[in-house]
Amino acid sequence: MGYRSFALVAPLALAIGFASSAPEAADLSAGKEKADLCTNCHGEVGISQIQETPSLAGQPDLFVQWQLIFFRSGTRKNEAMQPIAEQLTNEDIRNLGAYFSSLSPPRPAEPDDQPALTEAGARIAAARRCASCHTDTFVGTKATARIASQREEYLVKALRDYKSGVRSGGGMAAMADVAYSLSDDEITALAHYLARL
Known part of the structure; x- marks a missing residue:
C-alpha cells in the first residue's frame, strides 16, 4: 500500500x-x-x-x-x-x-448482442490486469469490488469517474492509474464484457 x-x-x-482486536459479529x-x-x-x-x-x-x-x-x-x-x-x-x-x-449476485447481462465488443473487453481486462485485484473471476475479495455481472452503464460511469478523478476512496490510486489511459471505446468494451460474466 x-x-x-x-x-x-x-x-x-x-x-x-x-483496529480493535475483537470486532463484533x-x-x-x-x-x-x-x-x-x-x-x-x-x-x-x-x-x-x-x-x-x-x-x-x-x-x-x-x-x-x-x-x-x-x-x-x-x-x-x-x-x-x-x-x-x-x-x-x-x-x-x-x-x-x-x-x-x-445475497445472490445479479445474473449476467444478456443477450450478448455484440460478441466482438465482449472479446475486445476481455482483451482489455487481461492487458490492464484487472484480475490482479478483482480476482480471476472478477467477483472481488475483501475490500475490492465484485465487477462481474454489475450493471453495464454503471461500470461505464465508475470507470469514467475514476479516469476524471471524480471518484475517490479505496483503491483510488490503482483505479485512477488503470482508468486514466483508457479511451472511451475501451471503457465501453470493458464494461460490456464484465457485465456479461
Whole structure:
C-alpha cells in the first residue's frame, strides 16, 4: 500500500474501530432491516433496476463497509448516499456489509448482442490486469469490488469517474492509474464484457 493510500485509509480505519482486536459479529437480520433504506435505489434484494446505480448483492463484505465509511466521512461524494451514510453507526455498517455479501449476485447481462465488443473487453481486462485485484473471476475479495455481472452503464460511469478523478476512496490510486489511459471505446468494451460474466 502506497503512502497516499495509507494516508486515506488509516484514519478511517481507526474511526470505525477496525483496529480493535475483537470486532463484533455482524447481525444479518439487523442488516436486512437496515437495508430497507437501500431498496429504493439498489433493489429489493440488492439488484439494482436503476440506470447508473450499482447492484450490491454479492459484493464482498469489506467492500460494502468501506464504501459506506467513505460516503459517511465525505471522502467519496454522492448527493443521495451521503445523507443516508451519515445516519449509520459502525454496527449498522458491519451488518449491511454482511447482509449484502450474503445475497445472490445479479445474473449476467444478456443477450450478448455484440460478441466482438465482449472479446475486445476481455482483451482489455487481461492487458490492464484487472484480475490482479478483482480476482480471476472478477467477483472481488475483501475490500475490492465484485465487477462481474454489475450493471453495464454503471461500470461505464465508475470507470469514467475514476479516469476524471471524480471518484475517490479505496483503491483510488490503482483505479485512477488503470482508468486514466483508457479511451472511451475501451471503457465501453470493458464494461460490456464484465457485465456479461
